[in-house]
Amino acid sequence: MTVVAQPDVTVIIGAYEAMPYLVECLASVERQTLDPARMEVIAVDDGSTDGTGEYLEEFAARAAMPVTVIRQENSGGPSGPRNVGLAKATGRYVFFLDADDRLGPEALERMVAMADKNSTDVVLGKVEGINRKAPESMWGKTVGRTDVFSSNIKFALSAQKLFRRELLERHSMRFDESLWTGEDALFTMEAYLRADGVSVVADHTCYYLVGRADGKHVTKSGSYTLRFDSARALINLIAEMVPAGARRDGLMVRPFKVTVLPQFGPKFLKDTDEVRKHKLELVKPLMDAHWNSEVARRLKVHERLQLHLVAVRRTELLPDVVEFLRAKKKPTPVLEKRGTRVYLGYPHFRSKAAGVPDWIYLAEPREARAVQGYREEAANTFLRRALRKLRRSLPTRDVKAAAA
Structure with a gap:
């Protein structure tokens, strides 16, 4: 019997009407330097009608790493797809990647290494904006171990972080599906407060926050x-x-x-x-x-x-x-x-x-x-x-x- 090792990280992608941004998003996953055998992708198509689901399935068929595609009726917000993906995740860590954004090169390898080296439960990787503003005040220097009281990370509450999955499961943490905006702030703040240490990777861009030309980014609505x-x-x-x-x-x-x-x-x-x-x-x-x-x-x-x-x-x-x-x-x-x-x-x-x-x-x-x-x-x-x-x-x- 072949024993399949637990992946280091599960990348969870919630996608709704994400084309054509999804193309570059998935390409950034493929470009990761982390061994494909050490990662898995769980992508949840939240009732898209623009070809998002079909493109996810094409990607799953050719990708070097295991990819699970789940297609469901539209839930109305990002919390539902993220929770579905989290329930299926098997990695030691999870990373929530928005379908219109993209990972920086080496992002997952660097963040996993940072968490392992410092035994921290959450890792923030430096974020840069493309056609939109990104948070800046917390990227002054790379920090192996800090907390929400000793740093400026309280102003970086988006979900695009590396989270130790054991922490999330131990506290039954999920995104609040009753909130239509700010659900990621609630989730991330709770993780900060419960975490045994937080790391900050400030010397390498790990995440690109992309502003959609159609203005449909969720944070602008509501x-x-x-x-x-x-x-x-x-x-x-x-x-x-x-x-x-x-x-x-x-x-x-x-x-x-x-x-x-x-x-x-x-x-x-x-x-x-x-x-x-x-x-x-x-x-x-x-x-x-x-x-x-x-x-x-x-x-x-x-x-x-x-x-x-x-x-x-x-x-x-x-x-x-x-x-x-x-x-x-x-x-x-x-x-x-x-x-x-x-x-x-x-x-x-x-x-x-x-x-x-x-x-x-x-x-x-x-x-x-x-x-x-x-x-x-x-x-x-x-x-x-x-x-x-x-x-x-x-x-x-x-x-x-x-x-x-």
């Missing part, structure tokens, strides 16, 4: 209500898995900055009064429960200002801020306390009518460093004293209310 569903799910996951404190506050930055904030930018100015009212209803419980001064200070001043106005329901002041940003104007810095304190003069700064607290405009060191005359060493001492004074003077509920 109404604002779906975005709030996504934000709510991610915020609830973080709250359930991470105790209250600095670590939780650091992670909460991600849903507020990436998912909530855009709903109150230029889009908000074009919304009808009815939509604006509905957005405020949807965001209120999220702000009431998890928006506080510690989350706020981790944001840039203009982001903090926008979300503060949302939290206190002063959205009539938002247009001035949004238009200021859209015009790419620079706020006038105001230095006080011998250069240790820098305020950025965005709209409504020290306006009695607006009544926005000064601390909303107070620049943290990462922004203040760009201001001539700022004294960082002395400012750090001032900021620590100011925060201690704020905490002593207000009960916990009032501190949160002040941040709101």
Whole structure:
């Protein structure tokens, strides 16, 4: 009897109306330097009518590695096909490859080697965008072992990672099929939080994120209500898995900055009064429960200002801020306390009518460093004293209310 070794990695491809992008996607799989005997492909055609299923079957017939093609009725989103593929996977690791994207050369070999060398459960490979923007802040250097609290990987929550399959099975992890957007963020954040270490391959492009010319990429679709569903799910996951404190506050930055904030930018100015009212209803419980001064200070001043106005329901002041940003104007810095304190003069700064607290405009060191005359060493001492004074003077509920 021939004993078939367990593959190192299962590449899971969910495909819907993926032609002609699928051609280059599969070619990138064939070009991998990982021995074909060490990998398998499970491709799920989610009810395509453009020849996607037929091309997958042609590929399966000629490919050097084992390829399983599953054809099913359309499920309406990426979660279903990914879950079907995950249920069939046998590799030590799984990698979720979108059918309109492509792998970089040597990607799988490098990521598997990184996971094996460092005994980590998740590996992020450097992503580059083709006709679309890709995340950038987490690719500063290759890191053998880190976690979601010690790095910027919370801003890379797409599903295109190498995951140790044993981790996923041990925790019965699957993509939430009730979410129509942001399902990958929920899945990946949970994996980060459960993982025994995360690796980052930053010195080699492992994944090319392709912008479709037809504009059908899933992240561009979906109404604002779906975005709030996504934000709510991610915020609830973080709250359930991470105790209250600095670590939780650091992670909460991600849903507020990436998912909530855009709903109150230029889009908000074009919304009808009815939509604006509905957005405020949807965001209120999220702000009431998890928006506080510690989350706020981790944001840039203009982001903090926008979300503060949302939290206190002063959205009539938002247009001035949004238009200021859209015009790419620079706020006038105001230095006080011998250069240790820098305020950025965005709209409504020290306006009695607006009544926005000064601390909303107070620049943290990462922004203040760009201001001539700022004294960082002395400012750090001032900021620590100011925060201690704020905490002593207000009960916990009032501190949160002040941040709101």
